[in-house]
Amino acid sequence: MKTIVKQFTFFFPVLIAAVLVAGPDGYAKEYLDGKLDISGYFENFTAYRPQKSKQEDKGYFSNSRNTFYLEMGYKLIECPNYNVGFYGTLRNYYESAFDIDQDYSRASNRIDHSRLRHENGNNRLREIYTDIASGPFQIRIGKQVATWGEADGFRIADIINPLDQSWHWTFEAWEDLVIPVWMMRAWYKTDLPGDISFETVYIPYDFEPTQLAANGMNWGVPAITRQFWLNFKQSRPDNDINNGEIGFRISAKIKGWDINLHDFYTRSDDPIFTDDANKLIKGVLLGGEKLFKYRRYNVLGGTVTGYNEWTKAVLRGEWGLNMGQKFNTTLTGAPPFGIRSSDVFSYMIGFDRPTMVPYLSAWNNYRSVFISMQMFQRYIMHPPPGWIRPPDMGANDTTLTAFTLILETGFRNDSIVPSMLVAYSTTGWGFFLPSVKYKIGSHLRFILGGGVYWGHNKTEGMGIFRNNDEVTFKIRYEF
């Protein structure tokens, strides 16, 4: 009850303020002659898992996340020679699934709930940065998100910011999952043929690993025990200058194709076990040791996109060579672990094509169906003996092949938007995410969706979540 009151006291004043800010028609509000603009939303996302859990012989609510999101932009200086602007986003949430469903709450350690229950500390200020642009030069400094990739869902080039996979794995919109970090980006557009431009990214100290849920929670990885999960945080390197990550990108347009090449020297967002056996044993038995390492590697990659008139589709491609990526090895299947390197080559090819479907057109007033397909492959180029495979790869595989298909269209002037995403790996795992979005009036959005996850066994790919099939419901008030 106390938490519900606490939740109410937080959200109610903000809701009233938002309703007052939002007019009967408008959403975003512009002030000061358009220099300042504010927009945002309130949202409740609820997920119900019909299948029985491991702990209880019945289903449970795995999410009831109430989110407040505010976005602000301010143009400080606008003149022909240079522009200066600020941008920021604020987000807070309250996860009430632990309050609603005691069975779910009991499935994991109560102490661990706080990380998922609400946004912590400075993370509430998700993004805050300033933009300074003059002629062909632009610099952006602050806490922000940088993306370089073309692939949807597969992280080949989009590795600059880590992901928060703790609350709904990777099944939410990128903007809701990505973790902004403090960095500096700079662009320079040349007058060279091919519209060549350069971009550099420098993260001086801020390191954030991938966020995972604790064991027992709906999206907690079963193989990661609570002790290990707690040690992730403990093993995380301190935020100092040694965490520096730097990247460089060159972009050009050649014969109608947008081509990018990049190099990013980074620290892995995903940890591996330490190769110090004594430390590992001591840490497991007595605690206090850093059991994991976030090792460095270099990513060389590129993307290419272009419109093909014959197929009437946008063709997309992306590749990346992870040079010296670190893997754990074991000769017995158990500790002690070793650490070995292997280059990893990944690529994606895909297309996007809005397509008129003849029989559907009569129903949806000639709204096209957006079709997007991707094929992804990852090769471990020099797998060391006894290497421990990433969880999305088969037990004996050195190659991962996966496909995705997205379909989306609109009915009744896009007030009803059905969509679906299917992913399938040749190792046998996959997932199916259907949803229907319904827009009512100017501010309200409802999304009814679901997720079906499968895999050969509970240790490979989405197989780890194969009992997590769920029905989801989202209601959002935009202002």
Next chain:
Amino acid sequence: MKARMKSKRVMGIITMFLCTLFLMLTGVQSAELKWPNSSYEGQKLEEVRAWEKQWAGKTVDASNVDGVKDFLPETYYDRIKHPEKWGTVSFIIIPYQYIKPTDGLIKATNDAVGKASVDNDEVLHNWVNGIPFPEPKTGAEIAWNFDAITHGDTEFITNGAWLIDGKRKNERYLGKVKIWRMYFSGRTDVPPIPEFPDNNKGYRRGLIYCFIEPQDMRGIRNLSIRYKDTAKEDDSWAFVPAMRRVRRMSTAQRGDSVGGGDNTWDDTWGWDGHIRRNKYRLLKTQEVLMGRHSDKPLPPTKGNIDHSGTQRERINCYVVEFISKDTDYIYSKRICWIDPETWRMPYEDQYDQQGRLWKTTEFTAAPVNSKGGMVTTVFSSNTVDVQRVHATPAIGYPQFIGEEIPKDNFSTDYLIRLGH
């Protein structure tokens, strides 16, 4: 005798030369004088003024619309006449006012009179800028005039749109968008004229849509580039804030709805595809009451399919049939009314593949003083799906016309620069 004959022959040649020169000079002079020409002059203008004495200042609605039935497209007349189905609509009649083109457009047009030609594939030849056919004779020539006009070369407007369900009598706010449009070639008003000197890629036009509302589309910035090569499809990119990246977009489905509205990408400004994609037929000229001098944008009134309060004046429009060469195109034909002074399309009817009337679109414009003349900008538009009794009205707020926009703004780098 011989010398006399020789002298006569010389005199004859000189006379013929002088006559030819005179004809050529008068020919050029008359061509110069023929454009710009107002829709009504002399006795016809007097007739119009006499009619206006009876009608100017009057509000027309269902009760008296029969009096001006001859001056309205049949589809629009039908909607006013049946308010029980379409909602209450009225408009105001104002006197005809001539809209003078800009000095640059007049000069470009007169400098090139008689040079342009259009072939049987609807491809335009020997045209640089201005109106290619000041006195058009065919539907294709009218269509090219419509396409050639650059509306002041640059334009920045803010546009808001709604969805009206005429059956349920409700409406939904669709959103708000900022639009920048600039012509890279065929320019007449803003230097460099007629084309950017380093336009190596052959850009014809750049267009940026920046979505302000609704919140879930906020920050999406769409860049479209049209090329001078009419056989080449547009290129398009969008900065998608949810992904924080610029994505290449397919422009193949020009018949697709714009943001869920009743209008398609091709319907923008009446027709926004390449001219060579259609066959054209000049059906007639028709005097119609069109909104060309609106003093304010007209938002929709709740539940009504059409705007009310449009200020309409008589204008003698060309009526041209557009038939797509693509047999699978969503429309079997368009009937387009084209204003001979502004070369805008104030009204059009779109027919479905079975030949039934499907939609109508109206554009209500207002002239803005610019570069020694006037450039019209669209204040209000409305696409009505007459089969579903549904409409997508929009209103535009011009921010500027004919001012310089850096050409680098029409680049993907700029989308990233502005994107958050």
